[in-house]
Amino acid sequence: MDDSSAPKLLFSSLALDPLILRAIEETGYTEPTPIQAQAIPHVIAGRDLMAMAQTGTGKTAAFTLPMLQRLLPHASTSASPARHPIRALVLAPTRELAIQVHESVVTYSKHVPLRTTVVYGGTDIKAQKPALMNGVEILVATPGRLLDHVESRNLQLNQVQILILDEADRMLDMGFMPDLKRILALLPKQRQTLLFSATFSDDIKKLAQEFLVDPITVETARRNAAGENIKQSVCMVDHHDKFHALVELIRSRGVKQVLIFTRTKLTAAHVSKQLERSGIPADAIHGDKTQQERIKALDAFKSGAVMALVATDVAARGLDIDQLPLVINYELPTHAEDYVHRIGRTGRAGASGEAISLVDSEEERRLVEIEKLLNRKFPREAAVVPSGYQKPFKAAPVRSHKSAPVDDWFSKPYEPSVSQKSKEEQAVASVAVNRKPQQQVAALFRVRNESAE
Ligand code: AMP
Secondary structure, three states: OOOOOOOOOOHHHOOOOHHHHHHHHHHOOOOOOHHHHHHHHHHHOOOOEEEEOOOOOOHHHHHHHHHHHHHHHHOOOOOOHHHOOOOEEEEOOOHHHHHHHHHHHHHHOOOOOOOEEEEOOOOOHHHHHHHHHHOOOEEEEOHHHHHHHHHOOOOOOOOOOEEEEOOHHHHHHOOOHHHHHHHHHHOOOOOEEEEEEOOOOHHHHHHHHHHOOOOEEEEOOHHHHHOOOEEEEEEEOOHHHHHHHHHHHHHHHOOOOEEEEOOOHHHHHHHHHHHHHOOOOEEEEOOOOOHHHHHHHHHHHHHOOOOEEEEOHHHHOOOOOOOOOEEEEOOOOOOHHHHHHHHOOOOHHHOOEEEEEEEOHHHHHHHHHHHHHHOOOOOEEEOOOOOOOOOOOOOOOOOOOOOOOOOHHHHOOOOOOHHHHHHHHHHHHHHHHHOOHHHHHHHHHHHHHHHHO
């Protein structure tokens, strides 16, 4: 993954402890990625950091490795919880990202006696308590669940020395600002803060101004934004032909794995169901799936049991799937930045990949926004729709019965599964009981956000 003209650097030349270097060596990595090479020395030196980096650039190790290095003097084999206060807090917007970050922390810390755990919403809070009560130096958390634990007095944040905000732009997009402010108010003022974001919007800059001190800024996201190693194309298609064009694309590419993005949970669930019916093993991940269902779907996809994974933007955030060859945008995202996040799932760690967008006439405005952001224009190709299904490009909005099998599932109003619904209702009710009135709006937002996508 060396796209820069910078001289080659080895991990061993960074000021990392041999125990950390051993863990890196065991992963098989020898050279730091550009973001790692830039960030690690500054973080070890104790500087605040504002890093523009997306998933796929090696950003997790860019903050985890120097964080471990800085915490090493506090590593302790003592069994006493008092010897293991939370010293580093990593906040991530989604459960999936939190789980993945935690896995990386476990990998890189395996030879040092530093404890770590992860807490996120959508699962039993009680099950997360013992690990916290035993004491952990490194806590990875989604903001909402972290505050739930604070309220339950399961943890204290007054000894945090390092705060890491991962995918900060997404946290703001998801409405986590009130939660972030509450968490930041609980942390010592004297600390190191690292902010990772795929974009530097004005809101992100404001956040950095407020909570970071004289930060070093590093930017290495351009390779993904430009998608140099990702072949990108746009296929124009009539809205009604989209699904058939999708099946044709998947079949014609002959790939073993494809990640498909939709804008809504409804479409994700539907596309996945229809793919299954078309003989393409598929599953969906979105906010109305339980955590167990999402993990199961992801594992099945990673193992190859499921060929097509259909995901909404937030549910897919941070997914790390090795060697993913193809990403298809079944619908273009509402925010142009999400296009960059989506295509970043392929072409990872320097590998090549392909990203294809199926675009109907209603979505052209979104396509133009994406082109503006990337500063490039995509040729509009016509999607291949198998004969028998093809309809004129400007089809009437009402679909004829003959054109394609219509699933009456389409016309039903969307309802979350009963278990999910009752869980959300319970969560909302308990929040309303437990929180002061002025905090209820933020709390309600949070419950919705953590389960929304
Ligand atoms: P991330 O951006 O943290 O999600 O990482 C993207 C992928 O790159 C993950 O699969 C990492 O395991 C992998 N990776 C991280 N650091 C390196 C490295 N120095 N060399 C090669 N691959 C890496």
